Amino acid sequence: MNPRIRLSHLPTPIEPLSKISQQLGGPNIFVKRDDLTGIAFGGNKLRKLEFVLAEALANGAKTLITVGAAQSNHCRQTAAVAAKFGLDCILILSTENPGILEANSQLDSMFGAEIVWATREEREGRAAEIFNQAWSTGRRPFMIPLGASTPTGTLGYLEAFKELQQQEFTPDWIVVASSSGGTQAGLALGACLMGSEIKVLGISIDHPAAELKVIVATLASVASELVGEKLIVTPEVILVNSDYLGQGYGVPSDREIDAIRLFARLEGVLLDPVYTARAAAGMIDLIQKGVLKKGEQVLFWHTGGTPALFAEQYKRYFV
Ligand SMILES: *Cc1c(COP(=O)(O)O)cnc(C)c1O
Numbered sequence: 001m002n003p004r005i006r007l008s009h010l011p012t013p014i015e016p017l018s019k020i021s022q023q024l025g026g027p028n029i030f031v032k033r034d035d036l037t038g039i040a041f042g043g044n045k046l047r048k049l050e051f052v053l054a055e056a057l058a059n060g061a062k063t064l065i066t067v068g069a070a071q072s073n074h075c076r077q078t079a080a081v082a083a084k085f086g087l088d089c090i091l092i093l094s095t096e097n098p099g100i101l102e103a104n105s106q107l108d109s110m111f112g113a114e115i116v117w118a119t120r121e122e123r124e125g126r127a128a129e130i131f132n133q134a135w136s137t138g139r140r141p142f143m144i145p146l147g148a149s150t151p152t153g154t155l156g157y158l159e160a161f162k163e164l165q166q167q168e169f170t171p172d173w174i175v176v177a178s179s180s181g182g183t184q185a186g187l188a189l190g191a192c193l194m195g196s197e198i199k200v201l202g203i204s205i206d207h208p209a210a211e212l213k214v215i216v217a218t219l220a221s222v223a224s225e226l227v228g229e230k231l232i233v234t235p236e237v238i239l240v241n242s243d244y245l246g247q248g249y250g251v252p253s254d255r256e257i258d259a260i261r262l263f264a265r266l267e268g269v270l271l272d273p274v275y276t277a278r279a280a281a282g283m284i285d286l287i288q289k290g291v292l293k294k295g296e297q298v299l300f301w302h303t304g305g306t307p308a309l310f311a312e313q314y315k316r317y318f319v
Contacts, residue, residue, distance in 0.1 A: 001227065002051055002054065002055070002152060002226055003051075003054035003055070003058060004050050004051055004054055004155075005050055005053050005054045005057070006050060007037075007038070007039055007046050007049060007050050007081060008037040008038055008039070008042075008046045008047055008050065009036065010037070010163060011163045011166070011167055012032060012033045012034050012036050012037060012163075013032075013033045013036065014030055014031070014032050014033070014167055014169055014299070015030065015031050015033065016028070017029040017030060017031055017266075017267050017269070017300070019266040019267060020262060020263070020266050023262075024284065024287050024288070025294070026287035026288075026290075026292055026293060026294050026296075027172070027173075027287065027292050027293060027294060027295070027296040027297060028296070028297050028298070029283075029298045029299075029300055030171065030297065030298070030299050030300070031267075031269065031299070031300045031301075031302050032164070032174075032299055032300070032301045032302060033302055034047070034160070034301060034303055034304060035276075035302045035303070035304040035305070035306060037304070039077065039080050039081065039084070040076055040077055040079075040080035040107065040111070041076070041107075041304070041306065041307050043073045043074075043076075043077055043303060043304025043305055044073075044157075044183050044303035044304055045073060045074040045077040045078065045147070045148055045304075046077050046081070046156075047156030047157060047159065047160055047186075048147075048148040048149070048154070048155075048156040048157070048182055048183075048186075049077060049078065049081050049148055049153070049156070050156055051152045051153060051155045051156050052148045052150065052152055052153045053081055053085065055142075055152050056087075056142035056144070057085070059142055060140055061087060061140055061141070062087060062088060062139055062141075063087060063088040063089070063090060063134050063140060063141040063142065064078055064081075064082045064087050064088070064089045064090075064141075064142055064144060065089075065091075065092070065127060065130060065131055065134065065141050065142065065143050065144065066078050066089075066091060066092075066127075066143070066144040066145070066146075066148070067091070067092045067094075067123050067124065067127045067145075067146055068092075068093060068094070068146065068147070069093065069094050069095070069120075069249070069250060070093045070094065070095035070097075070100075070104070070105050070311075071103060071104045071105070071250065071274065071307075071308040071311050072091075072093065072104060073104060073272075073275075073305045073307070073308070074146070074147050074148060075091045075093060075104065075105075075108055075113070076104045076107050076108055076111075078091070078113075078144060079107070079108045079111035079112070079113035080107075080111050082111070082112075082113065083111045083112055088139060089111070089112070089113040090113065090114045090130055090134065090141075091108055091114070091115050091116065092116045092123050092126050092127045093105060093108075093115055093116070093117055093118070094117075094118050094119055094120040094122075094123045095117060096119075098117035099117065101115075102310070102312060103307050103308055103309075103310040103311035104307050104308055104311070107307060116130060131143050146180050147179060147181075147182060148180075149180035149182030149183075149185070149215075149219060150182070151219060151222040151223040151225075151226055152223075153182045154182045154185045154186045154189065154219045154220065154222075154223035155186065155223055155226060155227070156182075157182060157183050157184075157185065157186020157187050157189075157190070158186045158187075158189050158190050158193070158223065158227065159186075160186060160187065160190070161186065161187050161189070161190020161191060161194070161196075162190060162194075164190075164299075165194060165196075169299070170197075170297075171198060171296075171297040171298055171299040172197075172198070172199065172296040172297050172298065173198070173199050173200075173201055173296065173297070173298045173299065174198055174199070174200045174201065174298075174299045175201050175203060175282070175283045175286075175292075175298060175300050175301065176200065176201070176202055176279060176300075176301040176303065177202075177203055177205055177275035177276055177278060177279035177301075177303050178202030178205065178212060178216065178240065178279075179204075179205040179275065180215075181202075181212060181215040181216040181219050182219055183301075183303060184200060184202040184216045184238070184240075185215075185216045185217075185219035185220040185223060186220075186223065187200045187301070188200045188216060188220050188233065188237075188238055189220040189223055189224055189231070189233065192220070192224075192231060192233060192237075193224070193227075193229060199239055200238075200239060201239045201240075201241060202216065202238070202239065202241070203240075203241055203244060203278060203279040203282035203283070204240055204241065204242035204244070205245075205249065205274070205275055205278055205279075206248065206249040207242065208242050208245075209240040209241065209242040210235070212238075212240045212242065213235035213236075213238040213240050214235045216235075216238045216240070217233045217234055217235040217237070217238050220233040220238075241282055241286070243282065243285075244278050244281055244282045246278075249274070250274050250313075252273045252274075252278075252314070252317065253281075255278075255281035255284075255285070256273060256277035256281050257277075257317050258281070258284075259271060259278075259280040259281040259284060260273065260277045260280075260318070262280075262284070263280060269302070270306045270309065271302075271305075272304065272305025272308050272309060273305075273308055273309060273314040273317070274305060274308055275303055275305050276302055276303055276305055279300070280300065283298065283300060
């Protein structure tokens, strides 16, 4: 088994969303609170970082480098973990407004991360340059790809699936926001390896379904080798719905705003404007269409991201 460094507060709770279930009149909905994984306001990246940090330290890393959007939750969690373990952290953040520190990027800065601004197109290229510079100046950099969605990071969500089994909760469906794919890949791999009937439905945040299925299936297959299995997970068995991409990444529509209001006002649960609101909006629509049915149990896997609610671009929807 790959080495793991415990970072998260586990197991995260499972709670019923009774009032939302009642209002929608469909399945019984529950929420898995991975927004409560602990460090730095929590979120799904901590589970992946438990394995990726162990890999970085085994490689003698002194500096973690990663990439994301200005409101990246992954970058925020990486910056916090770097601080906790005495590592330097360099973040390449894409934005149209360089230099503005707010919400997640404010937190990045508070954790002492060095921030390099770039456009979305430049991001990966800049990261490679900065890696080479850091290497040549003896900073022992370790590159964590977007979202920590490597086969190693995927193991965090394989463990999360096992955690769900230990909580003895067997829903018909898991509904989860899916973007760089590691979260869904780990859960889907868990379901395959344990012979579980649970259907793991990824609501795509920013990819056409066909593309995301390949990303998730590939991660799941390669991750299976790390645990001594040689599973070939094909894209056909990965469930992805990409009907809710709207105006693109990070741009909420009325659906997302309504979902955030519903969760806040009926359950006192905060969704984030980029990921979980889109996934929840998708879930609500699929209930209204009868895809997720009365009599079934649905586990909405909350992946975190709530600090983004305080970014100027989102705050205005809610005040
Ligand atoms: C990164 C992120 C996701 C997507 O997880 P992936 O493993 O990248 O697919 C979902 N929700 C939140 C809040 C995230 O930060």
